[in-house]
Amino acid sequence: MSLANEKEPIKIAERVNEEFQVLAPKLELDTPWHAYVSFKNKKEDFEFRIGAVANKEEKIVDWRHPVAKFYYQKLNIGEEIELEPPFRSIQGAVTAFGAAEGYSGYLKSLEWSDLNGTAKIVRLDDGSFVDLNNTQSKEENEKTTQVLKQSQQEGLPDLISLLTPEQYELITQKTSEPLIIQGRAGSGKTSVALHRVSWLLWDENEEHGINKKTKVLVVMFNKSLQSFVKQSIKSLNLEDKIEINTFHSWAISALESVYKGQLETISGKNLKKLFDKYFFKDNEKLGMIKSHAGISQLMEVYVKAQAKKTWDFIEGKIPAYDTDNIRFKFKRSETAYVQDIIEFRQEIKRLILKEEDEYEKKRLEQIEILLQNVYEKSILYKEELLSLLSHWEWLMKCIPGLTEEKAKKIGQRQKIIQSEGKASSAKVGKYVEYDDYALLLRLVQLKRGGLPYGLLGENIFKFDHLVIDEAQDFGAMQLLVLLESVNSRTGVTIVGDTNQKIFPEKEFIGWDEIAKQLNFGNAKVTRLEVGHRSTLPIMWLADSVIGSEKILQGRQGAYPQIISVQSYFKLKEQITHFILKRIEEAPHAHICVVLHDKQMIEALKNDLQSLLKFKKIEVRQSERESFEFRKGVTVTNIHQIKGLEFDSIIIADANNKYWPDDIDNRRLMYVAITRAQENFLALYEGQPTPLLEVLNEKEFWRPVERFFTQKEFKPVEIIAEELDEALTVFDLEF
């Protein structure tokens, strides 16, 4: 019997629970299936269980199967649907929807809708089920709230049953279109991008022409987000199927496969020292010019000219040895001439091996020597970088508005960096700066027509799909290099939020410009407006910090707080008190203590560690790839937490010194607040930051309060008999 034929929601939950108890150990999954949809026509009932992993025997379909759309589209009960191929073509009306979550082999919760209404059923500790939508006793209510809090899972939630129709539509958008999403913090941008990759890589998704060799790159800005995303993709089974990297690491490894010379990033500290040594004033954001797309245009013109000259040179030398006119068999790309030369040379090498006639062999060897020399000269990428940036007239032509003085300074600046530690015979040393990697890679891409791979980097390849997360922090040049690394501009998913731009040194080119760069008529920018991570009070505060329109939509939760402390001792005490309380409420909570002041991190971590040891609460100091997303406390620097999420955020130095009012701090504060799912607490010694002033303004919170009281508002219930009884006077006492 179909689940939908059961009348009582509690009975349905009991049946699902029985199913889960059998299936969970068998399939080794906490939640054997996540979603349910059923429909019927005059003749038959149909039901589909939708899971992270398909199982034919147990009649569970993969969430990426086309039939799952009937679940995700959030149709109304009774609405007509039609099954399409590969099914028989069948019509029917929707009879029920369900979203299930399992835990330790049991059903933990079930949301159910059918003709009788909706139910939200939760399993209590004693194994019984209650319906939260039905009136319950106060005691029962308390019990369920407790259970819901306690069973909050560790790590990231599984979104398979939760995706909104809007998110599902983006995930399954046609592959002939690139996907660009901008959206508020916590609106599911990263989740949508990763689910889209999973949808694209689904083996049975023949439409995509995707196979096991499909190469996908997911790139983001910082290491901590990389660790977070690596963890998120576990539930999507994408671990071995895609490359996840930061731009920097990806660029270094891409360069290493082709560039054999020494290459090292100069640290910010050493760069400053170097500029001081040469009395060079780097105060006009000169480095920023390197992320300007104009430099890519300059490189294109340059490589084109170089290609022509190189072939002219070869043409001048080769005829004497190339009596068979082999050279005419090889293509001469406008820019990717180095790849053409590599292929030409490989062919000549093959012919040399085959050739038995000594004279003919010698002839071919001369061609090889010629090609080898040309090749070696054409891959001096570091030297060319310096030369390009030193041609101030070229720079001025490609970067509108660049003054002569500034253009000249760019060359001087580059020379200082690239001359550091160089041997006297060499043109350049090993050092480049962080932003040079995109430039070097762009040169490689132009000369090779793709990214090198193979044992000697002799072949080239492009990715089939590219995801750029937190795109607002990438400069134009980095975006260009990435876009040029993918086979087709349609195989691209780009997500970001300009309000979270926390690296001011790079100018974001803007969403419209990205769409233009994608050079594709249909490249439209989609906005995701609904925040899913934080409670409404937290989002309300965050939106006020960046002056964004505040939306009255979201879940209820504790109000954010700001507390003044008199000393470091009091600070530790308040934080400890908060953590103990929170972990008692939600034992799996991961709480993050954030500091602007890097100097204080270690000391605070050590102190919290000794204060919380007695409760066995783990306190970690995390940064970059060392982030661990599990219960306990993480103490870190504000720049590390972008893109991540925690149960609670505590800013431990919310004073005016570290958080003065300017646009960069507003964005940083926005990022910090929106990392919190349930609680936000700010603590300060001395003067509070002006950014959180609204926390103590009653008027500011009024609309939120009203929103929740209105939501819970129940019209007064007047029963005639009750009223009668109330007003009827039976006895009079005189």
Ligand SMILES: Nc1ncnc2c1ncn2[C@@H]1O[C@H](COP(=O)(O)OP(=O)(O)OP(=O)(O)O)[C@@H](O)[C@H]1O
């Ligand atoms: N439809 C949904 N229902 C419930 N939770 C969701 C939904 N979509 C996303 N989430 C959850 O919301 C949180 C934020 O999602 P995600 O990190 O993808 O958002 P984002 O837009 O990339 O955030 P940010 O820009 O702040 O880094 C995650 O915990 C995710 O699991």
